[in-house]
Amino acid sequence: MSNQQHRGGEGRRQYQLVADRIRALIEEEGAGPGTRLLAERELAAKLGVSRPSLREALIALEIDGRVEIRGGSGVYVCAPPAGSGGATPSLGDSPAELMQARAVLEGAVIMLAAARVTKEGLQRLEAALAAMRAEHARGSKPIEADRRFHICIAEMAGNPVLVDMVGALFDGRHGPIASRMSGEAEATQQAWQVALGEHEAIYRALEARNPQVAAAALSSHLQASHGRWVGEPIEMVVNGAVSP
Numbered sequence: 001m002s003n004q005q006h007r008g009g010e011g012r013r014q015y016q017l018v019a020d021r022i023r024a025l026i027e028e029e030g031a032g033p034g035t036r037l038l039a040e041r042e043l044a045a046k047l048g049v050s051r052p053s054l055r056e057a058l059i060a061l062e063i064d065g066r067v068e069i070r071g072g073s074g075v076y077v078c079a080p081p082a083g084s085g086g087a088t089p090s091l092g093d094s095p096a097e098l099m100q101a102r103a104v105l106e107g108a109v110i111m112l113a114a115a116r117v118t119k120e121g122l123q124r125l126e127a128a129l130a131a132m133r134a135e136h137a138r139g140s141k142p143i144e145a146d147r148r149f150h151i152c153i154a155e156m157a158g159n160p161v162l163v164d165m166v167g168a169l170f171d172g173r174h175g176p177i178a179s180r181m182s183g184e185a186e187a188t189q190q191a192w193q194v195a196l197g198e199h200e201a202i203y204r205a206l207e208a209r210n211p212q213v214a215a216a217a218l219s220s221h222l223q224a225s226h227g228r229w230v231g232e233p234i235e236m237v238v239n240g241a242v243s244p
Helices: 003-007 014-028 040-047 051-063 095-114 119-137 143-157 160-174 176-185 189-207 211-230
Strands: 067-070 074-077 236-238 241-243
Touching: 014 040, 014 051, 040 051, 051 067, 051 095, 051 176, 095 143, 095 160, 095 176, 095 189, 095 211, 119 143, 119 189, 143 160, 143 189, 160 176, 176 211, 189 211
Parallel strands: none
Antiparallel strands: 067 074, 236 241
16 A cells, blocks of 8 residues: 555545545535634534644644634634635644654664663763753753754664654654644743653663663653643554553
């Protein structure tokens, strides 16, 4: 089966398919500009999709100019932009799919890294963690230091290909939907304070050279990170096991 078939008809991503269903619902109900859509929980139930999938679809529709998301108020229909087509365009990878891919890849990487921990590797990891703390203390978002932390773990695994893959998946956060979701979730210092604690737990597990604890700490961090993006966790697959 091709990658396109895996993603759904002709390579369309899940958020596109859900967004198309929302557009069809708007047309079927004759909802004009300014009409407020059903509350998120009701709309997800009506469409039979998860709330994280619904959120990705609504953000895709907002970027496409079809709806406006007003925080604390709801989602409102907009007049279709001139020249817009009948299907939701691709806006890059789904944040949920990116996080699941990271969980699978980095879960395997950290198991390998834990078996190959060196004093120098731990020093580089601690330096990245210290940079995260320093940027957080200055009121900045320590995204680059966060990236370096995950790259350092991949470097300890000793495989340059894995280093490149970890970096590429981390950079997926800059896609249109992912950046919109992460930007809102990471706007507070409290969110980064929690994330720092998660990184510290990963560091301590590697320092103890405990592969199972390290993998569990990483899975917990990635699940919590995505939960902060969408408001609830998703299932993560790490080394063949699914964590709720």
